[in-house]
Amino acid sequence: MDFKRRSQFVVIYALLVICITANYGVCELKANKTATLTVDASSQSGRKIPDTLFGIFFEEINHAGAGGIWSELVRNRGFEAGGQNTPSDISPWAIIGNETTVLVGTDLTSPFKRNPVALRVQSNCDAGACPSAGVGIYNPGFWGMNIENGKGYKLILYVKSLDSVDINVSLTNSDGSQTLATTNIAASASDVSNWTKVQFELFATGSTTNGRLQFTTKKKGVFWLDQVSLMPMDTYKGHGFRKDLLSMVADLKPRFLRFPGGCYVEGERLWNAFRWTAAIGPWEERPGHFGDVWNYWTDDGLGYFEFLQLSEDLGAAPVWVINNGISHQDSVNTANIAPWVQDALNSIEFARGSADSTWGSVRASMGHPEPFTLKYMAIGNEDCGKNYYTGNYLKFYYAIKNAYPDMNLITNCNALGTTLDHPADYYDFHTYTTASNMFSQKGLFNSARRSGPKAFVSEYAVWQSDAGKGTLLASLAEAAFLIGLEKNSDIVEMASYAPLFVNNNDRRWTPDAIVFNSANMYGTPSYWMQQYFRESSGAIFNPTSIQSDSSSLAASAITWKSSDNSSYLKIKIVNFGSDTMNIKISVSGLSSSVNALGSSTTVMTSSNVMDENSFSNSTKVVPVQSALTNANTQMNVVVQPHSFTSFDLALAKSGYAADM
Template sequence: MKKIITFIGLITACFNVYAQETKVYNITADKVTAQISPTMYGIFFEDINMAADGGVYAELVKNRSFEFNTALAGWQQQQKNGGSGKISVISRSDERPENPHVISVEVTSPTGYFGLSNEGFRGMGIKKGETYSFSVMACKKLKSNTAITVELHSAKGEVIGKAQLTPTATNWQKYNVKFVANYTDSKASLYVWLKGKGSLDLDMISLFPTHTWKNRPAGLRADLVQKLADLKPGFLRFPGGCIVEGRVLANRYQWKKSIGDIDKRENIINRWNTEFDHRPTPDYYQTFGLGFMEYFLTAEDIGASPLPILNCGMACQFNTGQLVPMDQLDPYVQDALDLIEFANGGLDTKWGKLRADLGHPKPFNLKMMGVGNEQWGEQYIERWKIFTKAIKDKYPYIKIISSVGPYAGGKEFDLLNKTFRGLNADILDEHYYNGPKWFLDNAKRYDNYDRKGPKIFAGEYAAQSVTTGSPDNKNNLECALAEAAFMTGLERNADVVTMASYAPLFAHVDAWQWTPDLIWFDNLRSYGTPNYYVQQLYSLNKGTDVVPLLEANEAVSGRDGYYATACLDKNKKELIIKFVNSGANNQPVLFNIAGVKVAGKANVISLGNTNKTIVNSLDKPLAISPISSTINVTGDAVKLTVEPYTFKVIRLKTL
């Protein structure tokens, strides 16, 4: 009896698979409706979730220059084998206001070791066989004969790497030593031991792996930048959103303080350190080791157009909303003009020469800039007008990104949308953090937008599995598919939508403030979420020209839970179909192709699972990831079945 029931169950399952009526769609491949911008799919970077310090910036030492509000945060006094001494924090604010604190370490015992240890950013990720570069600014006191021993300790306290150096100068000098780790540990720590009676002043205690992105000294974490490069993004927006504004204006991002000598870049508190009660992070600071020069270089490295966002004289309106008086706005405007000169200016200009002096004589070819992040209201409009006039008068080719507020609708959005359209703004920056249903329901959002008005930048979006800002949000398949469905509407309306980027980008698994996020990492590993693979599939299969894909002369945008778009890649001579099945049933589909002839095989990439709540993780990084296959094509029709909860990309050679 059991076998009979099982057999009946199999028959029922098969019936459910094949009984679905085939959906027929028509593609007119010789009728281009829109051209797709090369910048269509890009990256939004913000230093949230320890994305920079403790993340993509490969420095392993936390509070290396003792500039946290608690000067020795991240450090602990240590002694062994009878060593003794004391540590004092010295202020030199008159001499070095941008880096006012150093420490003086006095060894009082003739034997043993005295010093301090650093915990890193939730530990230090150390790899066996990797070479590490330790450096320190040191000043020897007269008659001192004190040597430094550097040790890496595993989480169990074992020494897993060691080196020595001896400061010799009585003025400030930089000392370096390299050594190889003999063990892998994601929660290691650094010990700096002093031996021999005497005293040393120390600053900028630093540790980097030598294998960084492009092996640049004191550079970026290679695996994380590689994940960005693998997206092949059209643009890189930086340095973020709300950190551009700051809680107060004194804590805003100032690009001129983020370039040049590392020890002269002024540290500030990261505005996300106490923003959320559910994830307070009081040790979250910005060293600006990842500054504007590094952002421009990274954009260039990964083939992305740079998109800097600058403060417009307004602090975050979700916090203080502090304003610069209109008659004191000139320095803020000048920062914008100087940044364009820094990026594009010739060697005969002040800021262009500085770019060359920093190692990049060739211009960065900056074409666009954001004025303000997520501002709203009349006070933003009046400041925007001043910025826009000044920039356009001197650099008319620069496209200006303009905020339409933090929401996808409502009075703030309506005011800015109407005003900026009336002022012929270049590009409007729309943000959406909503549930998956919102994204499914709004895939037609741009179908009826004014074709002659400003272009749209879908600047920040992510489906929230619980609710906006909830710590329980997950990067699950359901959310990723909702975003994929919404993006069919972005691509279908590429004559209006010129750029789009998911947000936020990075999150440290032990130090996040906001979820969901595109890429998660710990101190050694990283993984892309299902959302990451949706972004990647769109970017790698962007195409050049949109063509109609219709069902009964209507766009495929939600009927029965299906979403689709089609485009040509004229460079590769291919037709690209993107199809989302957001429902729980298999769906046979037939694409009738007119206007071009296609080859007898198609490449198919599938992203899906029968469990829409599935997520990726450090231990299962590819639980949801693209799977490639090929299918045969008969004549000018493509027939296949799209599984439940699946996003498919079909590529066909055109003849």
């Protein structure tokens, strides 16, 4: 036996001994799987991605708005949630004292015509006989108010009494034992004999995530309260939205905002559907309504105007979803749909009309004299096939197009693989499915017709057992699906995840992108996945191809430019499988050199594909960025199993990348 053969024998023998002594049943030497990814970055092959490709969809579900992004801290602020038959349920308001010392109930004495219910508080004890803290009523908000030390809160309320009043108003901890801010309403009978608006600015001297607003008195007598509002003085761009939650949304760089639903637009019955005219104007005069699809009351402080304002604040195009006379249980006959069509036209005039137009003047009176930019409207939600939908749709379509030819109208009917029997600029496509099926849908639009209306994938998500409350597995499948949408962005022009928000105290739908409570929030892996695509809208799509024995890969590439005018080639790779992949990346056609110093790689993975984030561990599954020191047009990289990886190659400022 020569030396070479003897050496090979020794190595094999040693490995056999290791396998036996390690007590392995089977000894297998497994190499990483390999693949080659080619990227054509030439200017002639590049294609501009629509500016609107990735955005967000907001629905009032899971207390996403009321008790969520809308920063009103008082729940049931107008006492209308229990209905207009009195006495009524005033929850979550509760008394301070007992039934002997204080009597609280509703009556119809409100100064506001559309929301007539007010709260009557009767104190039955004098100063000497009252408890030391007084008697009265408190509101714990939406599962506790978040009160922060040093922060300011604006309190507005309406009060009335036939006698003088001495009411202590305070922010406290959950049981009222610690006062965090306080003021007093002291007035003679003549000052409050009629409904009187009272305003205060309260500044907290302590913090709690489970606070409450309370009104107490030690004076015998009766007073009435109505339209009690408490809001943080520091809100997103000063427009009433919860700053921390909207900052997370803004980090996604959404190019459109679809609102206000979803099924919320339809209602289980039409009389409980969202009505835009009831959700504009002074907040005190908005009647609110019971959303019977997701089964909770909203005061509608977050209304049509506020959604338009939020779109503007985010730099996102508003996509207004209107009710077309159809709910889950009702359908208005097309012969009777004309008033609904006029209502839709009025809503456009409110958004786009001049400040001296009928409805534009209402917008102007709310503080926005300049028109909003509204160019997208969806006629209904998931209504295709229901009674009267086609007939109603056509009435809306032609009336809106006649008055506003530039309005992009979206049908509920799916045109993927078929031809519509009615005109549309876009067709709406929704997909909620398993992780494996979502991954396979990355090629769903490959064979879609390139003529006719464009696709709007307004709702997509992995759900049910694969998704848990938001798993890595779900996010990887969704990432592959979005890579497919990038590749087909010549036909798919808009896409958004659903649902966007969930209040952890009211999970009506799971999973969701952002989870929150009164004080804290975190992104699920599906939220962080979307951050990989925030530069895609308006970027240049570069064709890619993969050669591999693995069927678990999805990849795409874009060239994009940052706000400081730096250019990048972003290569994204999803490894949906359980094998580590050695991938050779080959980029051709670049007219700029790669700067390794400014390049990076970002990886999102975890030890278990079912891992989730939580309040206690909000960063368990998040993207991790590191330097890409070997950045070049030819790279050998290792992609971890069950991972989403991006390679961001910094480019010199020249050539076609600089011309984007």
